Amino acid sequence: MRFVVFFLILFLNSINVYSTDLINKNQAQNNRLKNLVLFEVGTYSLGLFAMNELWYKNYPKSNFHFINDNSSWLQMDKLGHSATSYYLGVNGIKLYKWAGLEDRKAIWIGGLTGTFYNTIIEVLDGFSANWGASFGDLAANSLGSFFAISQELYWQEQKVLIKYSYSKSATSSLNKELFGDSFFERSLKDYNGQTYWLSLNINSLFSLEKSQFPNWLNLAVGHSAKNMISANNTTDDGRYRQFLFSLDIDLMRIKTKNKFISILSNVFGYVKIPFPTLEYSNEKFKLHPLYF
Numbered sequence: 001m002r003f004v005v006f007f008l009i010l011f012l013n014s015i016n017v018y019s020t021d022l023i024n025k026n027q028a029q030n031n032r033l034k035n036l037v038l039f040e041v042g043t044y045s046l047g048l049f050a051m052n053e054l055w056y057k058n059y060p061k062s063n064f065h066f067i068n069d070n071s072s073w074l075q076m077d078k079l080g081h082s083a084t085s086y087y088l089g090v091n092g093i094k095l096y097k098w099a100g101l102e103d104r105k106a107i108w109i110g111g112l113t114g115t116f117y118n119t120i121i122e123v124l125d126g127f128s129a130n131w132g133a134s135f136g137d138l139a140a141n142s143l144g145s146f147f148a149i150s151q152e153l154y155w156q157e158q159k160v161l162i163k164y165s166y167s168k169s170a171t172s173s174l175n176k177e178l179f180g181d182s183f184f185e186r187s188l189k190d191y192n193g194q195t196y197w198l199s200l201n202i203n204s205l206f207s208l209e210k211s212q213f214p215n216w217l218n219l220a221v222g223h224s225a226k227n228m229i230s231a232n233n234t235t236d237d238g239r240y241r242q243f244l245f246s247l248d249i250d251l252m253r254i255k256t257k258n259k260f261i262s263i264l265s266n267v268f269g270y271v272k273i274p275f276p277t278l279e280y281s282n283e284k285f286k287l288h289p290l291y292f
Contacts, residue, residue: 067132085114085144111149165272167292169193246277
């Protein structure tokens with residue numbers, strides 16, 4: 001549920017960034033910033049209210065408490081937390097720069113947007129009997145935000161993107177209640193099918209000004225995990241990690257004058273584009289003609 005709300009927030013924020021002809025075109029920057037703050041407060045409040053009504057209220061409450069889940073799911077859930085904070089942070093930086101805030105302030109305030117959003121969710125988890133707040137989640141949230149912030153401070157751009165991909169795993173059919181039934185549910189809940197990537201822009205990262213490579217071409221290094229039928233390896237399920245090496249496309253570096261396409265590129269620009277991929281796992285290499 002938190003990821004549904006996340007994508008809604010990301011989509012609305014993208015509209016705000018790329019629709020300057022539709023929103024506040026003739027307003028002074030201070031009014032634009034004021035409207036942005038009101039927009040963000042309203043969007044996050046609505047999202048958190050929806051999460052509470054559609055998710056948390058259906059489960060028993062408890063006193064606020066912490067849990068240690070750092071070993072769960074071979075840390076795939078922690079990568080998800082970092083990725084979410086990163087996506088919201090990058091978009092937050094764009095928003096506050098668009099609103100006219102001085103660059104350094106925009107980077108810090110916008111970059112910490114994801115940590116702020118996810119910390120509130122951790123508080124809700126902490127009051128739920130079925131879950132609990134997690135120091136590991138808090139650390140992962142902060143890591144994602146600072147990954148976005150550090151690149152903006154040092155390079156003034158995102159040369160290395162955190163990306164996500166999903167393909168249905170064989171494990172997902174073993175427990176539909178845990179992993180979900182539909183493709184959309186599985187893409188959010190089935191850690192066996194998720195892969196998180198670092199996507200490095202070749203031209204930008206290696207300063208290849210006269211490179212023959214397209215400006216949108218990236219190198220990608222990914223991590224995933226397989227055979228996990230529960231959070232922890234209590235049944236010796238044979239879980240293992242995968243390390244992946246591939247190419248990728250940075251959709252946000254493809255220039256277009258169409259604002260709608262720009263919005264879609266910003267929202268789906270964090271999804272890894274399928275390419276031939278080299279996998280390393282269980283001390284063996286395997287080539288995938290096309291890896292999703």
